Amino acid sequence: MSFAAWIQPVKGEFAKYVSQHDNLTRWSVPSHAKPGDIVLFYRAAGESAIGDVFRVQKPASRVRAEYRTGNAYMAPMRLICRLRKPVSLAQLRKHPGLRNAGFICSQVRIGQDISDDWPLIRGIILTNNPDVRRHLRPIAQVRDKKAETTYWRMAMREGNRGFDTFEQCREAGIAGIGYGDENGRDLVGDCRKLSRESFDGIWRRKAPRNSTGRSSLGHVAYDMRVGDVIYVKDGPEIEGKGVVVGEYIYSPRGVTSAKWCHYVNVRWDKEFTSFECPLGAEPTTVLKLDHRRLAILTRAERKANGRGKAPSRAVAIELDALPEDLAALEGQARRVMVTHRQREHRLRAAKIRQAMGLNGGRLQCAVPGCGFDFVETYGHLGRDFAFVHHLRGLAAKGKPSETRLEDLAIVCGNCHAMIHRNGKCRDLGGLIQRKGRSH
Numbered sequence: 001m002s003f004a005a006w007i008q009p010v011k012g013e014f015a016k017y018v019s020q021h022d023n024l025t026r027w028s029v030p031s032h033a034k035p036g037d038i039v040l041f042y043r044a045a046g047e048s049a050i051g052d053v054f055r056v057q058k059p060a061s062r063v064r065a066e067y068r069t070g071n072a073y074m075a076p077m078r079l080i081c082r083l084r085k086p087v088s089l090a091q092l093r094k095h096p097g098l099r100n101a102g103f104i105c106s107q108v109r110i111g112q113d114i115s116d117d118w119p120l121i122r123g124i125i126l127t128n129n130p131d132v133r134r135h136l137r138p139i140a141q142v143r144d145k146k147a148e149t150t151y152w153r154m155a156m157r158e159g160n161r162g163f164d165t166f167e168q169c170r171e172a173g174i175a176g177i178g179y180g181d182e183n184g185r186d187l188v189g190d191c192r193k194l195s196r197e198s199f200d201g202i203w204r205r206k207a208p209r210n211s212t213g214r215s216s217l218g219h220v221a222y223d224m225r226v227g228d229v230i231y232v233k234d235g236p237e238i239e240g241k242g243v244v245v246g247e248y249i250y251s252p253r254g255v256t257s258a259k260w261c262h263y264v265n266v267r268w269d270k271e272f273t274s275f276e277c278p279l280g281a282e283p284t285t286v287l288k289l290d291h292r293r294l295a296i297l298t299r300a301e302r303k304a305n306g307r308g309k310a311p312s313r314a315v316a317i318e319l320d321a322l323p324e325d326l327a328a329l330e331g332q333a334r335r336v337m338v339t340h341r342q343r344e345h346r347l348r349a350a351k352i353r354q355a356m357g358l359n360g361g362r363l364q365c366a367v368p369g370c371g372f373d374f375v376e377t378y379g380h381l382g383r384d385f386a387f388v389h390h391l392r393g394l395a396a397k398g399k400p401s402e403t404r405l406e407d408l409a410i411v412c413g414n415c416h417a418m419i420h421r422n423g424k425c426r427d428l429g430g431l432i433q434r435k436g437r438s439h
Contacts, residue, residue, distance in 0.1 A: 006112065007039075008039050009044040018052055024077040028110065029111075031062075037056045040114070040121070042108050049086035050087040050121070052083070053083070053132075053135075053136075080136070084131070085128040087124050089104075150228045151289040153293075156177075168413055169266075174263040177216060177263065178259065179213050179217060187203070191222065219288060221262060231289075242267055245267045249263055274304075277301075279297065350405060355410045362375055365415055367415040388411075390408060419431065
């Protein structure tokens with residue numbers, strides 16, 4: 001069974017009506033509520049407590065509202081159970097797993113999705129009202145078979161205004177995240193060894209003010225599942241899309257130049273066309289998309305794709321033959337909602353093959369004083385992997401221009417991050433101030 005859980009505030013005569021009737025023939029529900037979803041009625045005035053649990057019986061339909069002017073989505077509901085001892089707002093706030101929940105931190109509003117919090121709320125209900133256990137047993141957990149795909153929006157920038165690591169994550173086939181303490185050490189360690197409650201406890205002790213970080217890392221470690229879809233954002237722009245193909249993994253050494261230790265494997269869409277779609281909640285690194293935001297994003301994606309593909313590539317590169325004059329036209333603006341610089345992936349692959357041919361099959365960072373060797377450090381995992389750096393950023397050129405292999409350089413992740421730190425494009429020479437390994 002797959003269903004969602006909603007919270008619905010009621011007061012005055014409406015609260016009284018709900019408490020006296022087992023069947024609500026027409027009642028306001030979220031527009032995307034489905035048969036089988038559960039609704040917790042929150043008595044807003046005076047009592048400030050959850051007192052009734054109902055189940056939606058039929059799909060929501062838009063009809064004339066009886067409680068206000070205009071139309072509203074309404075559906076019939078049937079009582080599951082009444083709580084002799086209601087669950088108060090104060091009790092919810094005391095629970096360590098709920099005190100930072102969205103519906104707790106803000107005013108309880110009509111149509112809030114509390115599916116993620118339902119297992120904890122259910123536990124409190126049963127503590128207060130053991131007699132309703134048989135009524136709630138069939139709805140122990142929402143979406144317990146993960147019948148529906150979950151959609152996420154994720155930022156992959158190092159810090160609020162730091163280096164965008166999405167290119168690194170895309171090349172590695174991952175979606176990564178990480179949070180460190182004042183000494184740069186990972187904040188919580190391997191989440192596979194922690195229950196969700198233990199994770200929450202460690203986080204509250206070490207970073208009590210960063211509730212959005214706790215939520216974001218918790219989503220990656222505990223909530224993302226194979227088949228989920230991730231959209232990657234950079235400001236208001238959606239720059240990537242991929243499907244989760246593996247469960248959560250912890251790597252103590254970190255995966256990107258940002259040294260993020262937590263990630264899931266993702267199959268990224270290499271033909272994805274970026275588009276602009278501000279969805280709010282910008283400070284949130286990992287945001288679970290509700291039905292409203294997903295609908296907005298889907299419309300924007302279809303609109304971007306409907307404008308046609310980007311102009312044809314200037315050249316077609318055969319990787320088996322690497323002529324010295326190999327070049328490609330890059331930087332041409334796509335005709336989409338925002339300007340997006342084309343990156344010629346085949347040119348990048350050609351540069352990697354050229355570098356491997358000149359260095360006996362190895363890839364080494366070209367920054368003087370670094371020389372990081374991917375194979376030497378990572379063995380077979382590092383084979384054929386490197387960052388290809390444009391010696392002059394595409395955005396700085398301002399218009400489409402020809403990029404040749406000599407305009408590119410093989411660099412490691414750390415050097416690439418330093419080259420572009422604070423939005424600049426620095427020269428390779430003089431980047432390293434003192435000789436030593438960059439990793």
